[in-house]
Amino acid sequence: MSETRDKIFESAREVFIQKGFAGARMQEIADFAGINKGLLHYYFKTKDILFNEVVSMTVETLAPQLQNLVTSEDRLLDKIRQFVYFYIDTLIQNPFLPSFILHEINFRGDEFAKEIIGRYKINPIKLIWQIELETREGYIRPVNPIQMLLNILSMCIFPFVAKPMIQQAIGMSQEDFMRLMDYRKEEVTRFIIDAIKQKDYPNS
Amino acid sequence: MSETRDKIFESAREVFIQKGFAGARMQEIADFAGINKGLLHYYFKTKDILFNEVVSMTVETLAPQLQNLVTSEDRLLDKIRQFVYFYIDTLIQNPFLPSFILHEINFRGDEFAKEIIGRYKINPIKLIWQIELETREGYIRPVNPIQMLLNILSMCIFPFVAKPMIQQAIGMSQEDFMRLMDYRKEEVTRFIIDAIKQKDYPNS
DNA sequence: GTCTATATTCCGATAGAC
C-alpha cells in the first residue's frame, strides 16, 4: 500500500470520527494529511467511498477480538471481568469511537446499523444462555439477562460518549479523564460482581 | 405564538435531532413542516438561530425537575430510586434527546458543553458528599462517588443513545423497546441497591 | 503521483411578487 494513501486514510479516520460524515470536510482531511484535495480524490474517488473504507477498517479490527471473548468457555464472572477490561482499554485508545458509530447509525438509519451488526457477528444469545444457566445453578442472583448485558455495556461505553460533558462538569483535564477510566475497569467489575454474585458461592 | 411558527419549530426539532446540525437541511425542515424555504427564513433568519432555539427549549424543560430531585433531603438509596425512575420516564417520552445533545457537544466543542451545563445548573458536589457521608455511616459499601454517579447515569441514558443498535441486534419493535425501558426502571434500581447496600442495614 | 485551476453541485439566504 502507498505511503500517501495511508496518511490520507489515517487523517480521514481522525476527522470523520471527530466530526461525523456530514461535519467532515475534504479540505480538512487533505490539510491534516499535508496534501491537497486533488490528490485526495486521486486516491479516493468520492467522500462516500473514503468514509465507507474508514468504517469497514475500524469495525473489522475490533470485531474478532470481541468475538473471542464472548464465546470463550470461562465462567460468567471471569468473562465479565475480561470483557470490561478489554472494552475500556480499547476505548481509552479510541475515545471517539462510540459517539462516531452511534451518531452515524442514528444518521444513516437502520441499514447501516444492520450492516455493522452483521460485521460484528455479535450473538448475544449464547451469553444470555450462560446467564440463565448460571442463575439456575445458583452462582448468581436472578437477573433479566438482557438488562444485565445492557448494564455492562452502558457502564463501559457511556462515559466515552459523554466525555466532553463529564470533563466540563467536573473540570477535568484529558489525563484526569483517562486516569478515571483506568480506575474504572476495576471499579465497574467490582460493582457488577457485588450486584449479582450469590454470597454462598464465594469462589471466583 | 403563530401556528406556522410552531409547525416549523417542531419540524426542526425532529430533523435536527435525527441528523445533527451539520446533517440537517433547511429544505428538509421546510418540507416536513409543509411550507417552503422562504417562509422558513421569514420566521427564523438563519439556521444557527433556529438550532439554538431548539436546543434552549429542549434543555429548559428538563433542567428544573432534575434539580429538585438531586437537592432533596431523602436518603441516598431512596434518592437513587427516584432519580432512576424520573430519568428513564423522561427519556421514554424523549428518546432522541441524549444522542442529540451528546453528538452536538462532541461536534461543537467545549463552549457548547459549558453552556448546557450552565443551564442545567448541575452540582454533583452535594450528591458526592452524601455518598461519602452514608459510606462513613455504614449504610452503603465503600465506593468511589464519581464512579458511582457515572454508573447510574450510564445505565439510565446509554440504552437510549444506542437504541437503533439495540433494536437491530435483538430484533425489537418500537413498542418492545419502550416496554424494555419501562421494566428497566425497577431492574436498574435493584441492580444498584444490590451492588452498594450494606447487608447489616436491612431497612428501606 | 502531485499540484493548480476550474467545473459542478448543493445549500443557506435574500429579493420581490402576490
Added chain:
DNA sequence: GTCTATCGGAATATAGAC
C-alpha cells in the same frame, strides 16, 4: 404571511499541466 426565483458562497469533484 406565503410563495417563486435567484444569488452567492462553500464544498465536492474533475481536468490538465508538470
